[in-house]
Amino acid sequence: MADRVGIVAVAQTKYEASKPRQRPVELVFEVVEKLLEETGLTFAQDGSGIDSTVTCSQDFWDGRTISNVQVMPAVGGYRRAEVKVAEDGAHAVFCAMAQILSGRSDVVLVCAHTKESETHRNVIENAAFDPIYERPLGVDFISAAAMQARVYMHRYGVRPEQCAQVVVKNRGNAKRNPFAQAPMDLTVEDVLNSRMLASPIHQLEVKPVSDGACAVILAREQKAKRLTARPAWIMGISSCYDAFHLGDRDLASCDALVKAAKKAYDMASISDPSKEVHVAEISEEFSYQELLWSEGLGFCERGDGGELLEKGVTAFEGKLPVNPSGGLLSGRPTNVAGLAAVAEAALQVRGEAGAHQVPGAKTAVAHGVGGPCGQLHCVVILGSQGG
Amino acid sequence: MANRVAIVGVGQTHHTAHRPDVNQVELMNEAVRAALRDADLSIKDVDAFLMGNMELFEGSYLVDMWAVDGIGSYMKPGAKITSGGTTGASLAIAAFEYAASGLFDIVLAVGFEKQEEGNTQAGIVAGSDPLWGRWIFTSSLGIFARTALEYMRRTGAREEHAAMLRVKADRCACRNPYAHLKLNLTMEDVLNSRMLVYPLRFLDMCPVSNGACALIVASEAVARRISDKPVWVADWVTVHDLEGSLMGAMPDVRTHEIAAAELYKRNQITDVRRDIDVAEIYEPSSWGELEWYELYHFCERGEAWKLAEKGTTDMEGEFPVNPSGGVVSTNPIGATAMIRIAEAALQVRGDAGTHQVTREVRTALATGWGGSDWTTMVLLKKSL
Numbered sequence: 001m002a003d004r005v006g007i008v009a010v011a012q013t014k015y016e017a018s019k020p021r022q023r024p025v026e027l028v029f030e031v032v033e034k035l036l037e038e039t040g041l042t043f044a045q046d047g048s049g050i051d052s053t054v055t056c057s058q059d060f061w062d063g064r065t066i067s068n069v070q071v072m073p074a075v076g077g078y079r080r081a082e083v084k085v086a087e088d089g090a091h092a093v094f095c096a097m098a099q100i101l102s103g104r105s106d107v108v109l110v111c112a113h114t115k116e117s118e119t120h121r122n123v124i125e126n127a128a129f130d131p132i133y134e135r136p137l138g139v140d141f142i143s144a145a146a147m148q149a150r151v152y153m154h155r156y157g158v159r160p161e162q163c164a165q166v167v168v169k170n171r172g173n174a175k176r177n178p179f180a181q182a183p184m185d186l187t188v189e190d191v192l193n194s195r196m197l198a199s200p201i202h203q204l205e206v207k208p209v210s211d212g213a214c215a216v217i218l219a220r221e222q223k224a225k226r227l228t229a230r231p232a233w234i235m236g237i238s239s240c241y242d243a244f245h246l247g248d249r250d251l252a253s254c255d256a257l258v259k260a261a262k263k264a265y266d267m268a269s270i271s272d273p274s275k276e277v278h279v280a281e282i283s284e285e286f287s288y289q290e291l292l293w294s295e296g297l298g299f300c301e302r303g304d305g306g307e308l309l310e311k312g313v314t315a316f317e318g319k320l321p322v323n324p325s326g327g328l329l330s331g332r333p334t335n336v337a338g339l340a341a342v343a344e345a346a347l348q349v350r351g352e353a354g355a356h357q358v359p360g361a362k363t364a365v366a367h368g369v370g371g372p373c374g375q376l377h378c379v380v381i382l383g384s385q386g387g
Numbered sequence: 388m389a390n391r392v393a394i395v396g397v398g399q400t401h402h403t404a405h406r407p408d409v410n411q412v413e414l415m416n417e418a419v420r421a422a423l424r425d426a427d428l429s430i431k432d433v434d435a436f437l438m439g440n441m442e443l444f445e446g447s448y449l450v451d452m453w454a455v456d457g458i459g460s461y462m463k464p465g466a467k468i469t470s471g472g473t474t475g476a477s478l479a480i481a482a483f484e485y486a487a488s489g490l491f492d493i494v495l496a497v498g499f500e501k502q503e504e505g506n507t508q509a510g511i512v513a514g515s516d517p518l519w520g521r522w523i524f525t526s527s528l529g530i531f532a533r534t535a536l537e538y539m540r541r542t543g544a545r546e547e548h549a550a551m552l553r554v555k556a557d558r559c560a561c562r563n564p565y566a567h568l569k570l571n572l573t574m575e576d577v578l579n580s581r582m583l584v585y586p587l588r589f590l591d592m593c594p595v596s597n598g599a600c601a602l603i604v605a606s607e608a609v610a611r612r613i614s615d616k617p618v619w620v621a622d623w624v625t626v627h628d629l630e631g632s633l634m635g636a637m638p639d640v641r642t643h644e645i646a647a648a649e650l651y652k653r654n655q656i657t658d659v660r661r662d663i664d665v666a667e668i669y670e671p672s673s674w675g676e677l678e679w680y681e682l683y684h685f686c687e688r689g690e691a692w693k694l695a696e697k698g699t700t701d702m703e704g705e706f707p708v709n710p711s712g713g714v715v716s717t718n719p720i721g722a723t724a725m726i727r728i729a730e731a732a733l734q735v736r737g738d739a740g741t742h743q744v745t746r747e748v749r750t751a752l753a754t755g756w757g758g759s760d761w762t763t764m765v766l767l768k769k770s771l
Contacts, residue, residue, distance in 0.1 A: 052625075058449075059442045059469070065514035066441075066471035069759045072629045079645055081625040083477050084470055086442065087451065091466040095481060102487035103390050127448035132410075237490075239464040241436075244455045259462060371452040376465075 005100050006224035006231025007382065008217050009038045010343035015181035015212040015331045018117035024062060027113050027213035028055075029074035035215055039227050041107065043076035050217070051105035052081040056092040056112035056335050060124045075111055088283070089214065089339025090368025090378035094237055096218045106223050111215035112340075114333035121209065121334075128372060130245070141285070142206060144372040146198035148251040149288045153200065155252040156303030160200055163287040164191035165309055167204050167329050170284070173316050174326025176356035181210050181331025191287070205287035210331040214340045232346035235363070236267030236381035246373060257296030257367075257377040264379040265298070273298040273365070277381075279348045279358040280314075280322045281341035282367040284329055289374065290314075294322060297365060297379070316356070324348070324356045338368020342380050349384040390487040391771060393610035393617035395603050396426025397729035402567040402598035402717045404503065411445060411501045412457035418599035418722070419458050419497055426603045426614070433603070434491040436465035437481050439474045439498050440721030443513055444505040458497050458601075471514070472669065472757020473625075474498055475600060475725025476765065480623050482604040492609045499599035500719040507595055507720070516630065525584070527592070527671055532584040534639070535674040539586065544677065544692040546586050550577040551695040553590055553673040553715060559702055560712025562742040567596045567717040577673075586674070591715070593671045598719030600726045618732040621750070621766040624650045628760045642762040643682035643754075650764045651684065659684050660699075660706040663766075664748040665734045667727040669756040670714050680708075683754070707744040710734065724755030728765050735769050 011034035013019075013027055022030070036042065042049040053075045057067040064070060068077075068084040075082060085092040089112035096108040122140040129135050152158060165188055174180035186204065194203040217227075224231040240263075242256035243249045261273070270276045280297065284290035291305025299320055300308040308314055314322035323329075325344040332340050345364035347353040353361075362384045370376035398421025400414060409417070415438070423430060436458055438451050447453060451467035454460065470477040475498035482496040508526055515524035538544055554574055560566035570576070572590065580590040610617040626642040626649075656662040668683065670676035680691035685706065694700055700708035711730040714723055731751035733739040748769070755763035 059513075060448045063513065063517065065443045065510050066469070066758050068470065069514060069630050070516070072627060072759065077627045078629055079626055079642060082470075082627045083468060083481065083625065086439070086467045086469045087449070094464075094466065095468070095484075098481070098484045098488040098490060101489055102484040104484060104487070124448050127446055128452055130453065131447065239466065240462060241452075241455045241460045241465060243461055244453050256462065260464070263464075371449055375452050375455075 003101060004221040005097050005218055005234045006221065007346040008219050008224050008227040008231050009035050010216045010346050011035050012179045012214045012340060012343060013212045014179050015210050015333065017181060017209055019115065019211040024113045024115060025071050025074050028071045028111055031213045031215040032074050032109065032111060035217055039217060041217065043080060050076055050107050050109045052099060053077065053109045054083055054085060054092045054096045056085045056089045056339060057114065058086055058335055060127065061114045061116065061119060061334065063119060071113065075109060087376065088337060088368040088370045088378060089335055090342055090366065090380055091239060092339060093342050093380060094239060094378060097234055097237060100218060100220050106220045108218045109215065110218060110339065111213060112336045113213035114335045115211040116209045116333050117211050141372050142201060143198045144246060145286045146201050147246065148373040149200050149286065152252040152288055152292055158288065158291060158306045160192060161188050162291065162306035162309060163205060164188040166284065166287040166290045167191045169315060170323050170327040170329045173324050173356060174330035177325045180326040182208055183326065183330060201286055207285045207328040208331050210333040212333050212336055214336050214343050216339065216343050216346065230350045230384065232349045232382045232384065234380060235383045236264035238263035239376065239378040242375045244375065251373055254292055254296035254374055257293060257374065260377045260379045261297050264381050268381040270381065274300065274320065276363055277320060277365050278361040278363050279324060280320065280365040281325060281344040282322060283337050283341055283369040284327050285369065287329065290322060293367060297367065321358050324358055338378060341366040341368055345382045349382050391607040391619065392483050392486040392604055393607065393614065393619050394732045395605045395610050395614040395617055396422040396428065397602055397732050398422030398425055399565050399600040399726060399729060400598045401565055402596045402719055404595065404597065406501065406597045411447065411450065411499065412453050414501055414597065415454055415497050415499045415599045416457035418601040419495065422495065422601035422603050428603065430459035433459065433463065433493050433495045435485055435494045436460035436463055437468055437478050437494065437496045439467055439469040439478050440500050441469065441471065441474065441510060444507055444510040445501055446505055470758055470761065472720060473724050473755035473761050473763045474721045474757065475723055476728065476755035476763035479602050479725055479728050479765065480625060480763065482602060483620050483623060486604045486606045492606050494604045495601060496604065496725065497599060497601040498722040498725045500721040501597045502595045502719065503597055528584045528587060531672040531674050532587050534678055535586050538678045542689040542692060546578060547574065548692040548695045549591055549673040549677050550574050552676045553577045555701055556673065556709060556713045556715045559710050559742055560716035563712050566712040568594050587672060591673045593714045593718035596717055596719040598722050600722040600729055602725060602729060616736045618735045619768045619771045621768045622650055622654055623765045626762045627758060630759045640679065640682055640760050640762065642760050643679055646762040646764045647683050650766060654766055663750050663752050664746050665707045665710065665731065665744050666752040667709055667711060667731045668754045669724055669727055671718065671756065673715055702742065703745045707746060710739065710742045710744050724763060727753040727755065731767050735767050
């Protein structure tokens, strides 16, 4: 890459099960205002401030066609450049990075919002499936995930207790993160005794309904260095789509994630992620996915995700802590999730994660996911030194 | 200034009101195959994919997932990008940026709409504020009726002037094999068509189309290697505005003026009709075309109706506008703004066939309009 791109500031709302007092634009205003205060940047037109904006939201979740119209006042959309990524927030970072590397912009604001509380996820997620052959079956992302969990657990002998342990770990980590929605002391029994939604997935193994917003500012190297003493450099980034129909995929594998991760690691000159990555923020919409995605990200061999967890490697005090923020299982809205993962990874390599700071984290992986059973993955590698 | 990129392939479907023979993904597939044929590339050559549409029009969530089967993004990077009417242009611009970033060599962008599978008016009304706007918002009709009335009052333009541009658009569409409406219209047909909201008549407004458009964009080095006729992307501008810009008494699309001023200044365009050879503009209404000539500085303020009378913007005219037939002839919304760019690229290449303009084309302008008065402008050139 010709120029390095760094993340110079991040902001999140507290994630909550419902935020009835704030409309989407007010959620976005809350995080953007924090960023402007922290960086001293403005929406100046003369190249001295933020040059352009990438937003991330979904018409479906907002119940509004062109869902980014409503947030214009909060993102510098008044007679300036903006574009919306209608996918997971990690892709908005991708888009912003391309704007900078293309030479078009030096400083880009990225923000994502979703209020899941205002609608029903299963109705929306059902609309992601084939309208003729699949939607009438009533399939949503939870029932699809149940199939994936079954295949994965069966093939590799992953036990329900190992999946449940992911929830215990992440909800426990959330106690250290002031923005997390649902920190909780849980036991494996609590998780496995919670209501069964779609066997083998229990209520506590599903990302809870969540409202919130997240924003970050990306800057070209020279400007990034001026804006902060500790930019989180984007060392690698890639994404990859898998096949659409669940039957066309090997659900116990995650080939798209493997491919995206390989490209991102290559860019970052990382050859052994299990040794060179210090912390990871990954998008586990369901408990078993943290194990499966850990394998895809190369933190362990295929099928060893459960063992990795049981050995404590991914625990907060472990060698490669996964989701020290509490992850999606502690509450993080769709769309916002991947951007929040990037923001949390940036906090870690900047040494600003506070009570959930992983000591000595210099290289972090952020991961975003889209579609049923992880059809689309985005992997972002951040480093305090790299580039 | 950005690294250079070129459009190396364009493709579109035959746009129509009914396509019961294909689903949404198969529709996209037609455009993608056409673009690959045009670029003489295989799907294996494409490094990244960007797609978009208006999700609530067809009611498909995350349609980029389903699209994998039809656009070839299997095991490749990509994302979904949408911005209302400007979606097609936003996709193209993102593709320019992806290809210019050095992250990818060849990027494919595809926009589509299969409007017969949804209710477009309901979809557009759902774009307004659920508490304050949805009860009164009348979609594009209210916007264009209001600005048309204001334009008539200010300039003395008459219904006939918009009708002249509608007839011009139809003449062009009749020569474009991909256009949706080809009606052989007369002035009488337009002026006697059903009144919707004064002064807008049925034939003044764009149709509800099904269709898709795809662009293949390459970085400079790759474009020079793989393409005989790369169309260079000289510049692009996006200007968005607040929701309130569609309410109240604001008669003009200010973002058009701001975007035009920025684009022309950066590219030393001082006399638009001299420095640009052809324009493909996003005119959802013939009244929009008339009014926006002035905002794009195609003429002085208050004089667009004179261009209509003189036929200046006809296909054979001094400054051809929308030789494709434009949006009043063809409007698959998520593809529409991309079709402007694709058609402008064909004009630059001299490959527009029966609707190639008579003037020699070295520089072409493509515009987009959408959201709450959002503007995109793309400037294409034959050589850099």
